[in-house]
Amino acid sequence: MSTPAIEIRGLTKDYAIGFWRKRMRRSLDNLNLEVEDGEIFGFLGPNGAGKTTTMKLLMGLIFPTAGTARIRGKSIDDIRMHSEIGYLPEQPYFYDYLTARELLDYYARFSDFGAAERRERVGRFLERVGLASAADVQLRKFSKGMLQRAGIAQAILHDPQVVFLDEPMSGLDPVGRREVRDIIVELKKHGRTVFFSTHILSDAEMLCDRVAVLAGGKLQGVGAPSEIVSIEVHAMEILFESPAGRALPPALAQHATQIGGRCRVEVPEGELYAALDELRRFDARILSVTPVRPTLEDYFLRLVDSGKAASHDVVEAISR
Amino acid sequence: MSATTGPVAINTFREAVRDRVLYNLIFFALVMIGAAIIVGQISIGIERLVIINLGLSAISIVGLVMAIFIGVGLVSKEMEKRTLYSLLAKPIRRWEFLVGKYAGLLLTLGVNTSFMTLGLAAALFYVGPPYVRSDATVLVAVYFILLELALVTALALFFSCFSSPMLSTLFTLGIYITGVFAQDIRNFGELTGNPALRAATKALYYLIPNFHNFNAIATAAHGGSIPFQLVAQNTLYAALYVALLLVAASAVFSGRNLK
Numbered sequence: 419m420s421t422p423a424i425e426i427r428g429l430t431k432d433y434a435i436g437f438w439r440k441r442m443r444r445s446l447d448n449l450n451l452e453v454e455d456g457e458i459f460g461f462l463g464p465n466g467a468g469k470t471t472t473m474k475l476l477m478g479l480i481f482p483t484a485g486t487a488r489i490r491g492k493s494i495d496d497i498r499m500h501s502e503i504g505y506l507p508e509q510p511y512f513y514d515y516l517t518a519r520e521l522l523d524y525y526a527r528f529s530d531f532g533a534a535e536r537r538e539r540v541g542r543f544l545e546r547v548g549l550a551s552a553a554d555v556q557l558r559k560f561s562k563g564m565l566q567r568a569g570i571a572q573a574i575l576h577d578p579q580v581v582f583l584d585e586p587m588s589g590l591d592p593v594g595r596r597e598v599r600d601i602i603v604e605l606k607k608h609g610r611t612v613f614f615s616t617h618i619l620s621d622a623e624m625l626c627d628r629v630a631v632l633a634g635g636k637l638q639g640v641g642a643p644s645e646i647v648s649i650e651v652h653a654m655e656i657l658f659e660s661p662a663g664r665a666l667p668p669a670l671a672q673h674a675t676q677i678g679g680r681c682r683v684e685v686p687e688g689e690l691y692a693a694l695d696e697l698r699r700f701d702a703r704i705l706s707v708t709p710v711r712p713t714l715e716d717y718f719l720r721l722v723d724s725g726k727a728a729s730h731d732v733v734e735a736i737s738r
Numbered sequence: 739m740s741a742t743t744g745p746v747a748i749n750t751f752r753e754a755v756r757d758r759v760l761y762n763l764i765f766f767a768l769v770m771i772g773a774a775i776i777v778g779q780i781s782i783g784i785e786r787l788v789i790i791n792l793g794l795s796a797i798s799i800v801g802l803v804m805a806i807f808i809g810v811g812l813v814s815k816e817m818e819k820r821t822l823y824s825l826l827a828k829p830i831r832r833w834e835f836l837v838g839k840y841a842g843l844l845l846t847l848g849v850n851t852s853f854m855t856l857g858l859a860a861a862l863f864y865v866g867p868p869y870v871r872s873d874a875t876v877l878v879a880v881y882f883i884l885l886e887l888a889l890v891t892a893l894a895l896f897f898s899c900f901s902s903p904m905l906s907t908l909f910t911l912g913i914y915i916t917g918v919f920a921q922d923i924r925n926f927g928e929l930t931g932n933p934a935l936r937a938a939t940k941a942l943y944y945l946i947p948n949f950h951n952f953n954a955i956a957t958a959a960h961g962g963s964i965p966f967q968l969v970a971q972n973t974l975y976a977a978l979y980v981a982l983l984l985v986a987a988s989a990v991f992s993g994r995n996l997k
Contacts, residue, residue: 474823474996477823477826477827478826478827479822479823479826479827479995479996480995480996480997481993481995497829497830497831498829500827500828500829500830501829503827504827505823505824505827506824507820507823507824507827509820510820510823510824511819511820511821512821512824513749513753513821515752515753515756515757516749516752524745524749525824525825525828527741527744527745528741528742528745528828528829528830529828529829569824572824573824582827
């Protein structure tokens with residue numbers, strides 16, 4: 419059996435809080451996780467779930483209260499491990515007196531590249547993240563999205579085996595988001611492992627082989643994204659245009675919402691065909707039928723609301 | 739310098755240059771030009787003494803201000819702005835980062851001091867007569883100032899590893915001032931006759947770096963000479979203190995959680 423790319427055993431982090439720092443707040447609670455080589459692994463959870471704490475523990479920026487972790491078989495205390503990883507922090511901030519080219523050149527100096535290779539790589543990766551035209555602009559003049567791109571470039575510049583991206587889509591416009599998704603997919607194609615955190619479910623759905631869900635510092639489960647989002651379909655949404663001058667049938671009218679000249683109605687999944695038949699009889703023009711799935715926010719709100727017992731059920735459902 | 743500390747040091751130097759820290763040189767140049775012109779007109783026979791005194795004092799004060807105010811921000815600024823996160827994910831140990839930052843500021847101070855020394859030399863040339871043998875003592879005095887700055891920078895770096903920039907400034911400044919008067923404080927303890935106070939001032943004398951030893955401004959201004967033994971002693975003294983402070987700073991910083 420091959421060594422997992424990331425292996426986390428009982429990782430726990432407590433922070434001392436209060437004026438006398440005598441009370442402890444648990445930020446991460448007994449996290450156990452394995453990420454296989456070559457996987458795109460999503461680390462999901464609402465803000466404050468413990469995602470960034472986990473990333474920082476793995477990077478050696480903070481130290482665990484208990485537990486251990488290994489990356490490609492090397493302990494996170496082992497400096498050699500850092501040659502094999504790339505890391506994009508959440509909301510990255512870099513030396514703003516440097517240009518993008520100088521920044522990447524600076525980081526490249528911590529890898530064993532010669533001057534010529536360093537120059538070539540820096541140029542190539544600037545191009546890859548769409549910053550070639552701004553290569554010689556000081557970072558203090560960069561937008562948030564441009565900083566994010568520079569951050570991604572520094573994380574993958576040295577061709578690491580495992581790439582950790584903390585909220586990589588944050589601050590990016592749709593084009594930027596797509597470019598980052600392409601980079602992540604390309605990394606996987608080259609056999610790299612990508613571990614990225616997000617609280618946006620659609621990113622995870624689109625990219626991840628598996629995801630882990632974290633809430634309140636605890637692992638809620640691990641599985642393929644489809645297992646999470648298909649826990650249930652809330653309802654079916656029908657979008658239609660009603661014939662001019664005709665009032666909606668009473669059965670539909672009470673559930674329908676008018677949006678401009680269009681109507682939107684949500685019906686239980688089992689009643690979909692009956693509702694469609696009704697609309698056909700009414701001569702409505704059906705524009706779309708979409709399953710309404712819970713958003714990640716809904717998912718977590720339900721987890722919190724339904725308490726521990728319900729959470730346990732969900733954990734079992736997505737852990738299989 | 740190692741493969742990892744070198745880039746950090748160069749980057750620290752570059753930051754100082756880009757943040758226009760070296761602009762202080764313009765101020766220094768203006769002071770030296772003004773002093774040379776005015777002193778040349780109002781003092782008879784003591785132009786060199788006044789210029790050397792003024793020049794070396796300015797070099798020392800400007801250097802101290804830079805060492806303290808940049809020194810206390812070396813680590814805290816990187817933590818506050820979180821630039822440290824992506825750096826420490828690279829194969830660089832925390833102590834290497836610290837040594838790199840320290841070396842970078844020392845390089846900045848060295849370049850700054852060198853330019854100021856050139857300014858002082860120009861002013862001395864202006865008031866004439868051409869350089870004399872005793873001017874070599876001025877260079878030794880500058881070297882002592884550099885040693886002093888190296889020590890102050892290490893102190894500032896040490897404090898910045900576990901306290902806020904404001905507190906680090908106060909601690910560093912406090913220790914510097916105490917260190918300048920270390921001998922006087924010890925003498926005071928001896929005079930009181932109180933055994934407890936005597937022991938306390940003696941302990942303080944040995945614990946706090948004695949900055950008075952690095953002050954050779956008066957000797958240089960009066961054309962005196964500085965024995966090689968003192969140069970060696972001061973060098974060793976500063977090197978030991980700096981090493982101790984860097985080891986202590988590394989120990990503190992290596993165990994610190996970066997929030």
